[in-house]
Amino acid sequence: MIRKNGNHLFSRPGQSIAAIGVLTLTGILGWTVWTLPPFSDQMSALISSKMPISGVDNPVTAVLLNFRGYDTLLEIGVLLLAAVGVLSVAPSAVMRADSSPSPILVLLLRLMLPFIILVSGYILWIGKYAPGGAFQAGAVLAAGGILLVTAAVRFNLSASKAMPLATGIGLLIFLIMALATMMVCGNFLQYPVTLAGTLILVIEAAATLSIAAALVRLFVGVKSDTDPPASGEDSKILTFEEENLIK
Amino acid sequence: MNLPAWIISLPLLAAVVTVVLPRTGRWVGIFTAIIIPLVVVLLCVEILVQGALQMQVGGWQAPLGIQLYADGLSVAMLALTAIVIGCSTFYARSYFTGKATSRSFWPLWMFLWAALNALFLSGDIFNLYVTLELLGLSAVALVALSQTADALSAAMRYLLVSLTGSLSYLMGVALLYAANGTLSIKMLATVGPASPSLSTAFALMAAGLIMKSALFPMHFWLPPAHANAPAPVSAVLSALVVKASFYILVRLWLMIFEPFINPSTAQLMGMLGAFAVIWGSVQALLAERLKLLVAYSTVAQIGYLFLIFPLSSTPQTAHTAWQGGLYFVFSHACAKAAVFLAAGTVIYAFGHDRINELHGIVRRMPVSMFAFALAGVSLIGLPPSGGFIAKWLYLNAALASGQWWWSGLIILGGLLATAYIFRFFSRAFSYFPEVVEGRPVPKIMEWTALGLALCAIFLGLTAPAVTELLNAGKPF
Amino acid sequence: MNIPILYELVGVILLGMGLYSLVIYSHLFRKILALNVSGAGVFLFLVAAADRTSGPLPDPVPHAMVLTGIVVAVSATALALALACRIHQVSGNAQLTDNKPE
Numbered sequence: 001m002i003r004k005n006g007n008h009l010f011s012r013p014g015q016s017i018a019a020i021g022v023l024t025l026t027g028i029l030g031w032t033v034w035t036l037p038p039f040s041d042q043m044s045a046l047i048s049s050k051m052p053i054s055g056v057d058n059p060v061t062a063v064l065l066n067f068r069g070y071d072t073l074l075e076i077g078v079l080l081l082a083a084v085g086v087l088s089v090a091p092s093a094v095m096r097a098d099s100s101p102s103p104i105l106v107l108l109l110r111l112m113l114p115f116i117i118l119v120s121g122y123i124l125w126i127g128k129y130a131p132g133g134a135f136q137a138g139a140v141l142a143a144g145g146i147l148l149v150t151a152a153v154r155f156n157l158s159a160s161k162a163m164p165l166a167t168g169i170g171l172l173i174f175l176i177m178a179l180a181t182m183m184v185c186g187n188f189l190q191y192p193v194t195l196a197g198t199l200i201l202v203i204e205a206a207a208t209l210s211i212a213a214a215l216v217r218l219f220v221g222v223k224s225d226t227d228p229p230a231s232g233e234d235s236k237i238l239t240f241e242e243e244n245l246i247k
Numbered sequence: 248m249n250l251p252a253w254i255i256s257l258p259l260l261a262a263v264v265t266v267v268l269p270r271t272g273r274w275v276g277i278f279t280a281i282i283i284p285l286v287v288v289l290l291c292v293e294i295l296v297q298g299a300l301q302m303q304v305g306g307w308q309a310p311l312g313i314q315l316y317a318d319g320l321s322v323a324m325l326a327l328t329a330i331v332i333g334c335s336t337f338y339a340r341s342y343f344t345g346k347a348t349s350r351s352f353w354p355l356w357m358f359l360w361a362a363l364n365a366l367f368l369s370g371d372i373f374n375l376y377v378t379l380e381l382l383g384l385s386a387v388a389l390v391a392l393s394q395t396a397d398a399l400s401a402a403m404r405y406l407l408v409s410l411t412g413s414l415s416y417l418m419g420v421a422l423l424y425a426a427n428g429t430l431s432i433k434m435l436a437t438v439g440p441a442s443p444s445l446s447t448a449f450a451l452m453a454a455g456l457i458m459k460s461a462l463f464p465m466h467f468w469l470p471p472a473h474a475n476a477p478a479p480v481s482a483v484l485s486a487l488v489v490k491a492s493f494y495i496l497v498r499l500w501l502m503i504f505e506p507f508i509n510p511s512t513a514q515l516m517g518m519l520g521a522f523a524v525i526w527g528s529v530q531a532l533l534a535e536r537l538k539l540l541v542a543y544s545t546v547a548q549i550g551y552l553f554l555i556f557p558l559s560s561t562p563q564t565a566h567t568a569w570q571g572g573l574y575f576v577f578s579h580a581c582a583k584a585a586v587f588l589a590a591g592t593v594i595y596a597f598g599h600d601r602i603n604e605l606h607g608i609v610r611r612m613p614v615s616m617f618a619f620a621l622a623g624v625s626l627i628g629l630p631p632s633g634g635f636i637a638k639w640l641y642l643n644a645a646l647a648s649g650q651w652w653w654s655g656l657i658i659l660g661g662l663l664a665t666a667y668i669f670r671f672f673s674r675a676f677s678y679f680p681e682v683v684e685g686r687p688v689p690k691i692m693e694w695t696a697l698g699l700a701l702c703a704i705f706l707g708l709t710a711p712a713v714t715e716l717l718n719a720g721k722p723f
Numbered sequence: 724m725n726i727p728i729l730y731e732l733v734g735v736i737l738l739g740m741g742l743y744s745l746v747i748y749s750h751l752f753r754k755i756l757a758l759n760v761s762g763a764g765v766f767l768f769l770v771a772a773a774d775r776t777s778g779p780l781p782d783p784v785p786h787a788m789v790l791t792g793i794v795v796a797v798s799a800t801a802l803a804l805a806l807a808c809r810i811h812q813v814s815g816n817a818q819l820t821d822n823k824p825e
Contacts, residue, residue: 008747018746026739032422032447033731033768039775040428044782046311059783060790068787070304070313074365074377075791077259081358081381082798084266085388086805088351089399135790168267175260179252188252188315190306211794218801222808373788380795384802391806396814403751403806404819410758410799411745417792418738418765424785425731425772 055196056128064133065200069189073178076171076207083167083214086221105151116144124208128197134170134204138211145216157216167217170210174203250290251302251315254325255365257283262357272353273340279357280336283364284329287322291716294322299720301370301433309371309431316370316432318720320573323713324367324494327577330702331486331584332360334695338588339479341689342595352392359385359483366491372420373430375495376413383409383459386488390476401471408458408468412492415455422448432502441507449504452496459492462516462553463523466546470530473542478591481538482699485545485587486580493552493576500556510560517557521656523550528663532670537590537600540667541583544626547660548579554641554653564644570714571640574706577713578633581703582625588696589615589622595692596685602671607679614693616675621700623668625707628661633706730771737764749818751807755800762796 008015047059047067054062064072120141127133148155157163177199178189185192191199261279265272294300299318306312317325339356343349362381369375387409391402424430426444438445461469469489473481500508527547534540555572559565592615593608594600609616625632638657645653706713741761745754766789773785811817 008749010747015747018743022739022743022746025742026735029418029447029451029735029738030732032443033425033735034728035443036422036425036731037442037444039425039772039777039782041776041778043310043428043784044776044778044780047783048780050307050311059780060786063783063787064790067305067307067311068313068373068784071374071377071787071791073259074374074381075794077262077358077361078377078381078384078795078798080263080266081355081384081388082802084351084354084358085384085391085802088355088388089391089802089805089809091347091351135794164267164269168263171259172263172267175256175263179256182249182252185306186249187306188249188256188302188304215797218798218805222801222804373791377791377795380799384799387802387806391809396810399806399810399813400819403803403810406799406803406806407745407754407758410803411742411761413799414738414758414761414765418768421765421769421772421785421788424788425768425775430784 053193053196055191055193055198055200058127058129058131058133060131061127061133061200065203066191066196069178073171073174073189076174076210079211079214080167080171083217083221086218090221099153101151101153105147109147109151113144113147116140116147120144120208120212124204125201127204128201134207135211137204138208139215141208141212142215142219145212146219149216149220157220163213163217166209166213168210170203170207173206177203249302250286250293251300251317251368252304253286254283254290255361255368257286258357258361258364262354262361265353265357269350272349276336276353276356277340279360280333283360284326284333287325287329290317291322291326294319294719295716309434310429313374314370314431314433315368317368319717320494320498320720321367322719323573323577323717324490325364326716327580328360328363328367328487331580331699332356332363332483334699335479335482335584335588338482338591338692338695339477341692342477342479342591348392352389355385355388355392359389359488363487363491367494370432371430372423372432372435372499376417376420379416379459379492379495380413382488382491383413386480386484389480390472390484392480393475393477395475397471398475401468401475404468405472408465412455412458415451415458417455419448419450419452419455422451432498436502438503445504445507449499449508452499456492456496457516457519460489460496460552461546461549463519463526463546463550466523466527466549469546470539470542473545473587474536474538478538478587478594481542481591482584482587485542486584489545489549490552490576490580493549497555497572513556513560516553517653520550520553521653523547523553524656524660525550525663528660528667531667532663534667535601535603537593537602537605537671538587540602540671541586541590544586544664544667545579545583547664548575548583548626551575551579551637551641551657551660554656557650558641558644558648558653561648564648567640567647568644570717571637571644573717574633574637574640574710574713578625578637578703578706581699581706582622582632582634585618585622585696585698585700585703586626588692588699589619592688592692592696596688598685602674605671605674607675607677608685609676611685612688612693614697615688618693618697618700619675620672621697621704623672625700625703627664627668628657631707632704633710634703636707636710727771727774730774731768734764734766734768734771737761737767740764751803751810751817751819755803755807758803759796759800762792766792 054066056062120137123132124137181190182188261275265275302315304313343352362378366378387402387406458465524547527543531540531543558568625634628634628638642654738761741757744757769785769789773781776782
């Protein structure tokens with residue numbers, strides 16, 4: 001039930017104080033931005049000089065997958081973590097469509113899914129030369145996955161054993177590559193120069209699949225608010241604390 | 248031998264394996280809990296021998312690539328993490344019996360460990376942001392694991408505060424990059440004269456980190472979150488997660504910001520710490536449930552940590568103050584984890600933790616109560632515990648730098664801690680003809696709690712060795 | 724005033740707007756939206772900061788930071804939404820109850 005006095009946490013004076021506070025903060029921040037020193041080109045020049053040995057032609061992909069690849073590794077970890085977290089919070093989430101999905105969705109699914117897969121593969125490939133890469137391709141593929149989950153009646157992702165593997169394969173391949181390159185080249189995530197492009201493509205391909213699987217899992221975990229909690233062992237995730245709590 | 252990389256990769260690998268093969272959760276967790284402390288010990292030895300270690304990930308020099316940095320401070324935090332999470336893993340193995348909970352718990356637990364390890368080894372401010380997010384999200388998901396309405400609300404509150412803090416921190420990172428063109432902490436250590444961008448960036452980053460460390464007045468999310476989480480999760484949250492953001496604040500302060508910040512900021516942080524000590528202790532005295540009492544005790548003890556900043560303002564006392572503060576971090580981590588694990592055994596045995604109804608339970612579970620007693624000794628600050636060493640160093644620094652008012656606060660805090668610890672003790676150790684019935688507790692749970700409490704005492708006895716480790720690589 | 728500074732200021736204003744809404748409103752969904760708006764403001768600031776180079780090409784590092792930031796923000800938002808939905812399912816209201824923890 002919504003509170004009777006509306007959606008606000010504070011009364012009028014409290015809101016005004018908050019507004020003044022936020023305005024002051026924004027003003028200070030804006031003034032700081034105004035007085036920022038001019039930007040040096042050192043970083044762009046450095047990146048341009050190192051591009052030939054990075055294995056790709058697009059500077060953003062080079063930074064993301066090669067120079068600062070460790071950040072991307074952790075970030076894929078964050079996405080996987082969110083998928084696991086959403087699974088633990090909403091364990092009754094079922095990754096399958098209702099018995100009678102809207103005909104528009106079914107038509108969309110039939111028309112779009114091949115193109116989605118094609119476009120996703122293209123974006124993955126073109127990431128070497130132009131804006132693109134694993135995350136964008138994974139997002140497009142996730143759209144296809146969401147279509148499947150909402151419209152494909154006979155397709156049940158929950159029962160699929162491949163789903164956990166698909167979700168985890170990106171981080172797994174990335175870690176294996178990182179450790180392998182460490183043992184071969186001496187430094188964590190240091191690709192050998194001749195193989196850099198190939199390794200990046202392999203990592204990105206695995207990451208695309210993983211990102212798509214994780215995003216579909218995130219969508220499903222949030223979607224199932226109105227579904228009644230499923231009965232059975234899987235929904236009984238109360239620890240004994242809750243069971244034994246004498247109210 | 249690239250030890251930092253292994254320390255970060257091992258828990259990440261364990262997390263992925265437990266996601267892909269959910270049934271292997273338990274023994275992957277135990278295996279990791281045995282291997283990682285060994286690797287950390289190897290790294291400690293290497294740091295002691297060689298001094299600070301710097302690693303370029305991918306072989307790219309700063310400012311192009313990310314640097315990992317390991318000195319005495321990072322390695323000490325890594326060792327602390329390994330000990331606390333290692334013991335809690337053995338505890339958790341017996342604590343979680345439901346199949347579905349185990350399936351979610353182990354990946355989240357391994358991600359938490361990976362996030363902590365990556366955080367303590369990072370030398371790049373944006374990398375720290377990613378590790379902070381990894382840490383925050385895994386902590387929130389672990390709090391929500393209890394699935395009660397209170398736990399879910401607490402997790403939501405924690406998540407909102409955590410995200411706000413991360414966003415503030417990220418804005419500070421963006422400002423620092425826009426002004427200086429580099430993300431590496433080592434390179435930022437040489438930034439130029441004081442400018443608005445430096446002060447604003449520090450204000451933003453400090454505000455974000457203070458929110459995540461639950462310093463008064465941003466502490467409101469901590470008691471419900473730590474009280475409603477499962478026991479091993481509460482232990483690690485209180486012991487390590489709130490200290491991680493504090494660690495980042497200390498790093499940034501020491502390496503980048505200290506020369507440029509007005510000393511009154513340090514005094515302000517000390518004042519907030521003082522309020523935290525008093526407010527947290529008073530609320531702990533009023534708490535009805537044991538876990539809530541312990542959570543408020545964490546709020547109070549975090550206040551002590553922030554006394555580092557004013558106490559280190561004079562050069563001759565700076566070293567003592569830093570060591571005192573970090574000793575607080577270590578001994579509080581061990582003691583608080585022990586107390587939460589012991590509280591968990593109480594709940595396991597009796598089904599509730601209402602203090603007024605826990606009469607005479609020392610006869611049912613002597614090992615847990617002994618652990619609680621030892622940990623309490625450290626929390627109060629009695630010799631020969633680690634807590635005593637920490638307070639003694641603080642008192643030295645306070646009196647030597649002429650800021651005698653902090654010593655009054657430390658003594659008052661000790662008295663208040665005695666009061667709330669004994670509030671539980673008097674019930675637990677009281678003689679009562681009928682003792683509450685409870686179910687038997689697995690031995691491993693009680694003994695891990697005792698092990699951590701012994702660590703807190705042990706820290707007090709081995710102070711010279713610990714301080715030598717802390718000073719390796721000259722972090723201060 | 725050149726163009727990057729304009730976008731940077733807009734980013735800062737978005738950050739402030741999001742912060743205000745986060746504090747004022749009590750419905751969980753509005754809070755989550757407010758956090759997203761603030762995040763968008765920070766990302767806008769970063770992208771604008773990348774444009775301040777003197778040559779024709781922008782600096783790629785802030786772009787990589789924003790890409791990482793977006794993925795992290797999506798993950799966090801998804802977890803927050805899942806928690807909010809679960810809270811609504813379990814307790815029936817979509818606002819954080821202000822109950823004092825006993």
